[in-house]
Amino acid sequence: MGRRLALTLAYLAYLLATAIGTERQKHHVQHGPCSYTFILPEVENCHPLKDFQVTNTLQRDSPPEDQPDTGQHKQGKAQKDRPSWQEKKLESLESAMENNTQWLQKLENFIQENVRSGMEEMKRTAVHTQTAAMLEMGTNLLSQSAEQTRKLTDVETQVLNQTSRLEIQLLEYSLFTNRLEKHILLQTQEISRLGDKNNFLEQRLLALEARYGKELQGLQSEKQQLQELLEKQSRLVSQLQGELGSSTHNSSVLQRQQAALTDTVQQLLAMVSNCNEISNTPKKETLHFKDCAAILRSGVTESGIYSIRLHNSTQTVKVFCDMKTRGGGWTVLQHRRNGSVDFHRGWRDYKMGFGEPHGEHWLGNDIIHKLTSSQEYSLHVQLKDRDGNEAYSHYDLFYINSEHRNYSLHAEGFSGTAGRTSSLTHTSTPFSTKDRDNDRCTCKCAQLASGGWWFEACGPSNLNGMYYPSSSNVVRYNGIKWYYWKGPNLMATMTTMMVRPASF
Ligand SMILES: *[C@@H]1O[C@H](CO)[C@@H](O)[C@H](O)[C@H]1NC(C)=O
Ligand SMILES: *[C@@H]1O[C@H](CO)[C@@H](O)[C@H](O)[C@H]1NC(C)=O
Ligand SMILES: *[C@@H]1O[C@H](CO)[C@@H](O)[C@H](O)[C@H]1NC(C)=O
Ligand SMILES: *[C@@H]1O[C@H](CO)[C@@H](O)[C@H](O)[C@H]1NC(C)=O
Ligand SMILES: *[C@@H]1O[C@H](CO)[C@@H](O)[C@H](O)[C@H]1NC(C)=O
Ligand SMILES: CC(=O)N[C@H]1CO[C@H](CO)[C@@H](O)[C@@H]1O
Numbered sequence: 001m002g003r004r005l006a007l008t009l010a011y012l013a014y015l016l017a018t019a020i021g022t023e024r025q026k027h028h029v030q031h032g033p034c035s036y037t038f039i040l041p042e043v044e045n046c047h048p049l050k051d052f053q054v055t056n057t058l059q060r061d062s063p064p065e066d067q068p069d070t071g072q073h074k075q076g077k078a079q080k081d082r083p084s085w086q087e088k089k090l091e092s093l094e095s096a097m098e099n100n101t102q103w104l105q106k107l108e109n110f111i112q113e114n115v116r117s118g119m120e121e122m123k124r125t126a127v128h129t130q131t132a133a134m135l136e137m138g139t140n141l142l143s144q145s146a147e148q149t150r151k152l153t154d155v156e157t158q159v160l161n162q163t164s165r166l167e168i169q170l171l172e173y174s175l176f177t178n179r180l181e182k183h184i185l186l187q188t189q190e191i192s193r194l195g196d197k198n199n200f201l202e203q204r205l206l207a208l209e210a211r212y213g214k215e216l217q218g219l220q221s222e223k224q225q226l227q228e229l230l231e232k233q234s235r236l237v238s239q240l241q242g243e244l245g246s247s248t249h250n251s252s253v254l255q256r257q258q259a260a261l262t263d264t265v266q267q268l269l270a271m272v273s274n275c276n277e278i279s280n281t282p283k284k285e286t287l288h289f290k291d292c293a294a295i296l297r298s299g300v301t302e303s304g305i306y307s308i309r310l311h312n313s314t315q316t317v318k319v320f321c322d323m324k325t326r327g328g329g330w331t332v333l334q335h336r337r338n339g340s341v342d343f344h345r346g347w348r349d350y351k352m353g354f355g356e357p358h359g360e361h362w363l364g365n366d367i368i369h370k371l372t373s374s375q376e377y378s379l380h381v382q383l384k385d386r387d388g389n390e391a392y393s394h395y396d397l398f399y400i401n402s403e404h405r406n407y408s409l410h411a412e413g414f415s416g417t418a419g420r421t422s423s424l425t426h427t428s429t430p431f432s433t434k435d436r437d438n439d440r441c442t443c444k445c446a447q448l449a450s451g452g453w454w455f456e457a458c459g460p461s462n463l464n465g466m467y468y469p470s471s472s473n474v475v476r477y478n479g480i481k482w483y484y485w486k487g488p489n490l491m492a493t494m495t496t497m498m499v500r501p502a503s504f
Contacts, residue, residue: 036107218476222476222477222478288309289306289307289308289309290308290309290310290311290371290374291308291319291329291331291371291499291500291501292306292308292319292321292322292323292328292329292330292331292332292500293329293330293331293500293501293504294308295308295321295329296321296323296328296329297329300321300323301323301328302323303320303321303322303323303324303328304320304321304323305318305319305320305321305357305358306318306319306321307319308331310367310370310371310374311370311371311374311375312374313370317363317367318357319331319332319357319363320332320335320357320358320361322496322498325380325382325498326380327504329500329501329504330380330498330499330500331371331498331499331500332357332363332496332497332498333362333363333368333497333498333499334361334362334363334463334464334495334496334497335355335359335360335361335495335496335497336360336463336467336480336492336494336495336496337359337360337493337494338360338467338469338493339360339467339468339469340359340360341354341355341359341360341361343360343362343450343451343452343464343465343466343467344434344450344451344466345433345434345451345452346433346434346435346436346452347433347435347436347452349362349433349452350362350364350365350431350433350452351364351365351366351403352364352366353365353366353367362452362464365400365403365407365431366403368400368407368499369399369400369401369402369403369407371499372398372399372400372499373399373400373401373402375501375502375503376397376399376501376502376503377397377398377399377499377500377501377502378394378395378396378397378398378413378499378500378501378502378504379394379395379398379411379497379498379499380392380393380394380395380496380497380498380499380500381393381394381395381416381418381424381463381482381495381496381497382494382495382496382497382498383418383482383485383492383494383495383496384492384493384494384495385486385491385492385493386491386493388493391416391417391418391419391485392416392417392418393414393415393416393417393418393419393422393423393424393482393485394413394414394415394416395411395412395413395414395422395424396412396413396415396502397410397411397412397413397502398410398411398412398499400431401428405428405430406430406431406436406438407430407431407454408428408429408430408431408454409424409425409427409428409429409430409431409454410428411424418482418484418485419482419483419484419485420484421484422484423460423461423481423482423483423484423485424454424461425454425456425459425460425461427456429454429455429456429459430454431452431453431454432444432445432446432452432453432454432455433446433451433452434446434447434450434452438455439455439456439457439458439459440456440457441455441456441457441458443458445457445458445459448477448478449462449465449477449478449481450462450464450465450466450478451464451465451466451478452464453465460481460482460483460484461481461482461483462480462481463480463481463482463492463495463497464480465478465479465480465481466478466479466480467479467480468480468491476488479491480492480495482495
């Protein structure tokens with residue numbers, strides 16, 4: 001470097017010298033901010049060679065022998081005073097050269113230093129600026145990335161928020177769905193249960209409809225019958241009213257006739273006693289049989305009509321005695337056979353009795369009371385249905401109270417074939433007729449069921465009901481009834497109620 005610089009400088013000096021000519025001795029060289037002044041030796045007589053060569057080292061001017069060399073200016077003088085002057089000059093030149101060389105070296109060093117420092121400075125500044133720029137860019141990037149990161153985190157949190165919200169909603173929905181499913185399940189079960197119930201109810205409804213349809217038909221036909229009956233009865237009532245008028249008129253006539261009759265009877269009795277006295281036979285006892293059992297014990301074994309004298313009474317009563325059934329001795333209280341006698345009667349008829357002992361009849365509550373309260377009696381109820389099947393109900397103890405207690409019934413010790421349970425109410429049920437309602441029903445059983453009986457409300461039996469000659473499927477509330485034998489619709493062709501001493 002230094003060598004090349006020196007070379008350059010030397011060349012520059014030569015160029016200057018050739019340009020300005022030989023007149024100038026001082027030469028200025030401007031290099032950047034530095035200016036250099038070169039003082040060159042005089043070269044007036046020197047002729048530069050065509051082939052000017054610069055060597056690396058400064059060379060001593062050689063004496064001009066064959067050809068003129070670089071130091072031509074010295075050449076001229078060397079011809080005058082060669083040994084001393086030339087040597088001195090050479091020496092000074094050499095030192096100057098040396099100094100110059102040193103200086104140049106210094107300069108070179110300086111320049112090198114400068115250049116290096118400048119370069120370094122430049123480099124450093126460049127690096128600084130670049131670093132700063134890079135740093136700025138970096139910081140920019142960093143801030144940008146931070147911003148991005150922040151935005152990303154924001155977005156992330158939003159997304160997370162959204163996701164969690166959605167999850168919560170989903171959870172809620174699933175819970176809701178579960179609840180709904182459960183609800184639906186319950187509803188379905190409920191519906192099926194209701195459906196079952198509905199089916200059951202429908203079936204029941206159908207059954208009830210069918211049943212009530214039948215009953216309705218029965219009731220309608222019964223209503224018709226009742227209406228007919230009512231008409232008949234109202235006709236009867238008007239007829240009876242008419243008869244009442246005439247009978248009140250006739251009663252005085254009757255009383256007179258009765259008086260006449262009693263007279264005749266007394267005459268007859270007197271005649272009879274006369275006859276008894278005459279015949280002197282103990283026939284008197286036959287008049288004192290108190291019931292059919294007593295008659296049977298007296299030796300009579302034929303069923304038929306006999307007279308009995310009630311206990312503590314002079315009253316004689318004609319009764320039908322059944323001497324065949326279960327050993328005989330039965331005093332008949334009630335008998336139905338063919339519906340020839342109307343049993344739908346009032347209190348008084350039942351009190352006094354009606355019908356004929358050889359046919360259908362009711363013996364009379366007063367007589368029954370007197371008979372059954374004189375000693376312990378058992379009751380036998382004989383029944384026969386349309387097809388001729390017979391059955392019976394038996395009560396070990398039977399009696400009815402007096403009229404003051406409305407002929408209330410007592411029946412104990414049930415047995416028999418006409419039902420496993422007693423169809424007779426054996427509590428102290430009073431007697432009711434269509435005109436004396438003593439039952440425990442808000443209705444009037446005697447009117448509803450017809451006849452006189454110990455109706456409760458209205459109870460499972462009524463042997464004094466309407467006599468229906470033929471059976472039908474129609475339920476009749478007013479027919480002859482012995483519930484526990486044939487249900488509510490027994491069509492008996494024969495009923496008999498009869499008593500016999502319990503001790504028989
Ligand atoms: C979700 O964001 C809403 C507002 O946008 C805020 O009210 C709510 O508290 C956030 N929920 C969660 C779980 O961060
Ligand atoms: C009343 O007497 C008359 C004549 O004796 C008779 O025709 C009529 O049937 C009697 N009436 C009654 C209700 O007995
Ligand atoms: C029946 O006669 C007995 C005595 O023989 C008597 O003690 C009783 O009071 C009489 N009863 C009636 C209802 O007359
Ligand atoms: C019912 O029976 C009685 C007695 O046997 C008889 O007198 C009457 O004529 C009969 N009545 C009918 C409607 O069969
Ligand atoms: C008998 O029946 C009548 C009404 O029919 C009633 O006033 C009376 O209290 C009854 N007697 C008894 C003892 O129950
Ligand atoms: C010819 C010339 O200028 N020589 C000088 C070289 O440098 C020394 C010291 O620096 C001087 O003393 C000389 O005079």
